[in-house]
Amino acid sequence: MGSDGAVKVGLIGFGTIGTGVVKLLQRNAQVIAQRLGFPLRLVRIADVDTARDRRVDLSGIRFDADAWGLIRDPEVEIVIELVGGYDVAKRFVLESIGAGKHVVTANKALLALHGAEVFAAASQRGVDVAFEASVGGGIPILRSIREGLAANRIERLYGILNGTTNYMLSEMEETGEPFEVVLKRAQELGYAEADPSVDVDGVDAAHKLALLTAMAFGAEITFKEIPTEGIRGLEPVDFETAREFGYRVKLLGIAKSHRVEGGEEERLEVRVHPTMIPATSLLASVDGAMNAVAVHGDAVGPTFYYGAGAGEMPTASAVVADLMEIAREIRHGRAGRVAPLSTMPDHLERKPLLARGQLVGRVFLRFTAVDEPGVLSHITGALAENGIGIESLVQKGRGHSRESVPILVLTHRAPEAAVVDAIESIDRLPDVTAPTLLVRIEEDL
Amino acid sequence: MGSDGAVKVGLIGFGTIGTGVVKLLQRNAQVIAQRLGFPLRLVRIADVDTARDRRVDLSGIRFDADAWGLIRDPEVEIVIELVGGYDVAKRFVLESIGAGKHVVTANKALLALHGAEVFAAASQRGVDVAFEASVGGGIPILRSIREGLAANRIERLYGILNGTTNYMLSEMEETGEPFEVVLKRAQELGYAEADPSVDVDGVDAAHKLALLTAMAFGAEITFKEIPTEGIRGLEPVDFETAREFGYRVKLLGIAKSHRVEGGEEERLEVRVHPTMIPATSLLASVDGAMNAVAVHGDAVGPTFYYGAGAGEMPTASAVVADLMEIAREIRHGRAGRVAPLSTMPDHLERKPLLARGQLVGRVFLRFTAVDEPGVLSHITGALAENGIGIESLVQKGRGHSRESVPILVLTHRAPEAAVVDAIESIDRLPDVTAPTLLVRIEEDL
Numbered sequence: 001m002g003s004d005g006a007v008k009v010g011l012i013g014f015g016t017i018g019t020g021v022v023k024l025l026q027r028n029a030q031v032i033a034q035r036l037g038f039p040l041r042l043v044r045i046a047d048v049d050t051a052r053d054r055r056v057d058l059s060g061i062r063f064d065a066d067a068w069g070l071i072r073d074p075e076v077e078i079v080i081e082l083v084g085g086y087d088v089a090k091r092f093v094l095e096s097i098g099a100g101k102h103v104v105t106a107n108k109a110l111l112a113l114h115g116a117e118v119f120a121a122a123s124q125r126g127v128d129v130a131f132e133a134s135v136g137g138g139i140p141i142l143r144s145i146r147e148g149l150a151a152n153r154i155e156r157l158y159g160i161l162n163g164t165t166n167y168m169l170s171e172m173e174e175t176g177e178p179f180e181v182v183l184k185r186a187q188e189l190g191y192a193e194a195d196p197s198v199d200v201d202g203v204d205a206a207h208k209l210a211l212l213t214a215m216a217f218g219a220e221i222t223f224k225e226i227p228t229e230g231i232r233g234l235e236p237v238d239f240e241t242a243r244e245f246g247y248r249v250k251l252l253g254i255a256k257s258h259r260v261e262g263g264e265e266e267r268l269e270v271r272v273h274p275t276m277i278p279a280t281s282l283l284a285s286v287d288g289a290m291n292a293v294a295v296h297g298d299a300v301g302p303t304f305y306y307g308a309g310a311g312e313m314p315t316a317s318a319v320v321a322d323l324m325e326i327a328r329e330i331r332h333g334r335a336g337r338v339a340p341l342s343t344m345p346d347h348l349e350r351k352p353l354l355a356r357g358q359l360v361g362r363v364f365l366r367f368t369a370v371d372e373p374g375v376l377s378h379i380t381g382a383l384a385e386n387g388i389g390i391e392s393l394v395q396k397g398r399g400h401s402r403e404s405v406p407i408l409v410l411t412h413r414a415p416e417a418a419v420v421d422a423i424e425s426i427d428r429l430p431d432v433t434a435p436t437l438l439v440r441i442e443e444d445l
Numbered sequence: 446m447g448s449d450g451a452v453k454v455g456l457i458g459f460g461t462i463g464t465g466v467v468k469l470l471q472r473n474a475q476v477i478a479q480r481l482g483f484p485l486r487l488v489r490i491a492d493v494d495t496a497r498d499r500r501v502d503l504s505g506i507r508f509d510a511d512a513w514g515l516i517r518d519p520e521v522e523i524v525i526e527l528v529g530g531y532d533v534a535k536r537f538v539l540e541s542i543g544a545g546k547h548v549v550t551a552n553k554a555l556l557a558l559h560g561a562e563v564f565a566a567a568s569q570r571g572v573d574v575a576f577e578a579s580v581g582g583g584i585p586i587l588r589s590i591r592e593g594l595a596a597n598r599i600e601r602l603y604g605i606l607n608g609t610t611n612y613m614l615s616e617m618e619e620t621g622e623p624f625e626v627v628l629k630r631a632q633e634l635g636y637a638e639a640d641p642s643v644d645v646d647g648v649d650a651a652h653k654l655a656l657l658t659a660m661a662f663g664a665e666i667t668f669k670e671i672p673t674e675g676i677r678g679l680e681p682v683d684f685e686t687a688r689e690f691g692y693r694v695k696l697l698g699i700a701k702s703h704r705v706e707g708g709e710e711e712r713l714e715v716r717v718h719p720t721m722i723p724a725t726s727l728l729a730s731v732d733g734a735m736n737a738v739a740v741h742g743d744a745v746g747p748t749f750y751y752g753a754g755a756g757e758m759p760t761a762s763a764v765v766a767d768l769m770e771i772a773r774e775i776r777h778g779r780a781g782r783v784a785p786l787s788t789m790p791d792h793l794e795r796k797p798l799l800a801r802g803q804l805v806g807r808v809f810l811r812f813t814a815v816d817e818p819g820v821l822s823h824i825t826g827a828l829a830e831n832g833i834g835i836e837s838l839v840q841k842g843r844g845h846s847r848e849s850v851p852i853l854v855l856t857h858r859a860p861e862a863a864v865v866d867a868i869e870s871i872d873r874l875p876d877v878t879a880p881t882l883l884v885r886i887e888e889d890l
Contacts, residue, residue: 024596024744034663034792035595035784132593138745140593147592148577148585150480151469151765218479282751285727292749299469299762300583303752304737306727307745317744320596334777339480347479 005038007327010070010101012092013082014047014063017106017133019054020316021080025323026057032324038331040323046070071096078326080319081105090114097121097129102335104322106133106315112207112223115214116348119340128335130322135208136161136291138314139307140321145215145295146342152297154216156256158277158445161208163289163309164192164199165231165251169274170287173239173249179232191289201230202251202272209253211341213270216295217257218343219351221270227356229273233437237396238366241408245364245392247276247441248284254442258354269354274439276364281445282306294445302445357417362391362441365419367407367426368434375431379407382429386422388414404433410441450483452772455515455546457537458527459492459508462551462578464499465761466525470768471502477769483776485768491515516541523771525764526550535559542566542574547780549767551578551760557652557668560659564785573780575767580653581606581736583759584752585766590660590740591787597742599661601701603722603890606653608734608754609637609644610676610696614719615732618684618694624677636734646675647696647717654698656786658715661740662702663788664796666715672801674718678882682841683811686853690809690837692721692886693729699887703799714799719884721809726890727751739890747890802862807836807886810864812852812871813879820876824852827874831867833859849878855886 009025011018025032025042033039045058046067071079071092079096081103083089089110094117096103103122105111111118111131122129132142136159145154160166164186171182183200186192198204203223210223231251242249252275258267277284282304286292291309296302308314329335341348369375376395383390389412396406411419423436454470456463470477470487478484490503491512516524516537524541526548528534534555539562541548548567550556556563556576567574577587581604590599605611609631616627628645631637643649648668655668676696687694697720703712722729727749731737736754741747753759774780786793814820821840828835834857841851856864868881 020744028596028598028743031598031663031788032596034788037784037789138742139748140589143593144585144589144750147770148588148766149762150769151473151477151762153473153476218476280730282727282730285725285730297583297762298473299465299758299765301753301756301759303584304750305589306749306751307747311746313744314746317594317596317742320744321593324595325592328782332777332779332782334779337773337777337782339482343476343479344482 006041007038007077007330008041008043008075009078009080009323010044010046010073010076011042011080011082012046012067012070013084014045014049014054015082016312017315017319018045018047018082019056020312021319022056024313024316024320032320036324036327040327043075044070044073067092068095071099071101076101077330078102078104078323080323081107084109086110086113093118094121097125097127100125100127102128102326102330104130104319104326106131106319108134108204108207108211112210115211115341116220119345122340123336123345126335128326128329129340130326132322133315133318135211136293136305137307137309137311138317139291139293139305139309140318141293141305142215144305145212146338149295149297149300149303150342152299154257155296155298157212157216157293157295158283158442159209159212159253159293160250160283160286160291161205161253161309162199162251163291164196166286166291167191167289168200169231169249169251172234172236176236176240178236179234200232202228205251205253205272209255209270209272212253212293213255213268214348215342216255217268217351218348219268220348225353227271231274234274237406237408238437238439241394242276242364243279244394245410246279248279249274249276249439250283252277252442267352267354269359276439276441277445278443283445359416360413361416362413363411363419364439364441365409365411365423366437367409367432368404369407370431370433371403371405372431376407378429378431379426382422382426386418388418388422451486452483452522452775453486453488453520454523454525454768455489455491455518455521456487456525456527457491457512457515458529459490459494459499460527461757462760462764463492463527464501465757466764467499467501469758469761469765477765481769481772485772488520489515489518512537513540516544516546521546522775523547523549523768525768526552529554531555531558538563539566542570542572545570545572547573547771547775549575549764549771551576551764553579553649553652553656557655560656560786561665564790567785568781568790571780573771573774574785575771577767578760578763580656581738581750582752582754582756583762584736584738584750584754585763586738586750587660589750590657591783594740594742594745594748595787597744599702600741600743602657602661602738602740603728603887604654604657604698604738605695605728605731605736606650606698606754607644607696608736609641611731611736612636612734613645614676614694614696617679617681621681621685623681624679645677647673650696650698650717654700654715654717657698657738658700658713659793660787661700662713662796663793664713665793670798672716676719679719682851682853683882683884686839687721687809688724689839690855691724693724694719694721694884695728697722697887712797712799714804721884721886722890723888728890804861805858806861807858808856808864809884809886810854810856810868811882812854812877813849814852815876815878816848816850817876821852823874823876824871827867827871828856831863833863833867
């Protein structure tokens, strides 16, 4: 503690978000102190790159490459881990906990895989691990679920959890351009990485959904258990047809609790995939790189949270909020006020996940077939054989004979297992020239 | 403390919300205990009406009319005040604090007028006063501002804070029916009171805005200082014209911070009135009795929170969340973790409010005038004389001569003082037959 009662903080990882944290702690030092009753003081930074000029004032801050020294530094009370990734970050976090330091991290990948180990270590050592910045950037969504909705059984949640793909989907819809063109633009704008797969294949969204699911349902779950599809398969015609049907296409993380009637057994339905949602829903109006989460509680009903899901200052906003929360705990002489995943660790439990085949719902199907008489009856016949009712059918771009055209179908509610069977037999038809695309529909957002 | 470590709670006021709290504590007792690590136990209820059957299980709960006895009961650790109003409720709250009890209340009116006194008493006695349910019903908006956005300077916020008026405005827009018809329906549905003035005149919204303003800007303010206009003056033609111009009409609570360039002086702009907002904004899509708040922070940028603003179970959701927060504090042996209004009490300060005349913005004006040649030139002339530019002008329902018709004008940005001067001189014109309606426009939600 400084003579002014300051809580002292060390930062490992001085990239974009780390720079935002330094800026925010300096710029808003006064309001932060007025809210806490004492200052937060950044005393030490560690990063392998000590040469680059981050254009921030580092006076009074020790800056070197010695992360291990920072962790062992007796002056540092809270360690901010902004290195990212699994390996080194995990060692930094566990070593910090072992040294009795509280930890603030934005590392969703680490927590979505090794969360149980990290939280157990923290609980045993009596320190806090806070991670608001790991889901939804600056949106206080974890706090809202863990504390604001703490009296509720959460029934279901839907999240636009990845800004890169939401930007790309918004662009594909607006411009009619294909995936590759929009990806290139996203990369030029810095929204997408050179290797975009963590974003466009839904992995980042699955990381975040694992944390939300644990917190909302008291479930032990890692992101690897979550069925995940990305956005690579979508084409301009899908957006155009969705719009005609009154829907928009979003990459959603979805988690729902299913209770067996009359019983206590709870099953979870958890998945990440492109989803058609009503154009009039709040989630449908979330454009560009923004994030949002809709959470339905049994008492509160529908709630909705929106904000920037990434970026230097929005993410720093969440990191510093966590610092402030932990700093209060330090001054009150006690950590562990709130269980990190909302449910007390000994009540977290594995809950059976609903298998894909057990889902029932409406779906959008894009068949690609040669534009010949008879094709349509083969396709609709296969759907009928599997008990799948057609609500709407649109055939696009009829032109030259023997050319492949998209056939777009909106089904009535059907078991996903039946839909998959129908697709398998349809994709074997000689006139069907490309694998069929399946996009699930969610109405009840 | 019970042998199971339960925190014991007393409830004063067993109406709709109180009944919801009892139901929720019983229904979700298991998840609440799994999140806290110990149970919450309602041990005592007081209400003047002990005869009515609330259709809830009261076994193990002492229920009588003795509120004072409940407050003095040594078993009760937290008192829930759901009586409402100023006088008795204030005495219950202060007496509970004096008896060393923590307090949870949904009483926005009390806190918007006597908050300073209540919070000071609690701070002195070392107990917590929690009031999430007082603003935005079940939406965890106070927590989000106080903790989730704690690292930000809040720049501005906009709230749909009253479900009754939002329901009425949605209905007026959708059906084209006038105020009185829609009010009657709202009363039949139980959305509006027999005396609707607290809702329709904006008083309830001003109560809530006072609390949000205190919390967001660290400002000492009571609701009486907030310029407030209700929705009585609106007519169907206003909604119709707003729609044509790309806007919707909402009763908003608005609070903005203005910093004088180069100086530290902060002025606040705080007001409640019907507002035209872009039809594409998230706030515009909030229909029916729902509430929502958009909050812009300097680091996080725009954020948005949505949910049920009233009702038995949504409000109970917020009350029980507060109980859980305080119960944690009790078990950790210490209250006062977070300053009730976000800023530590000794840093709360009166901040100068921007006077009405200092506002600058676009406005919608509805003039009512005899449909005669020359009228339009008198009106536009008066606007021009006051330096007010016209962006659009629409004349509705031209028909029989000598009949009064509405003339609808959307202005360019103009000082409100000039607009008021123009209206004054226009309303004195012989052909102008009714007072002019002014609706402010907000674009930057």
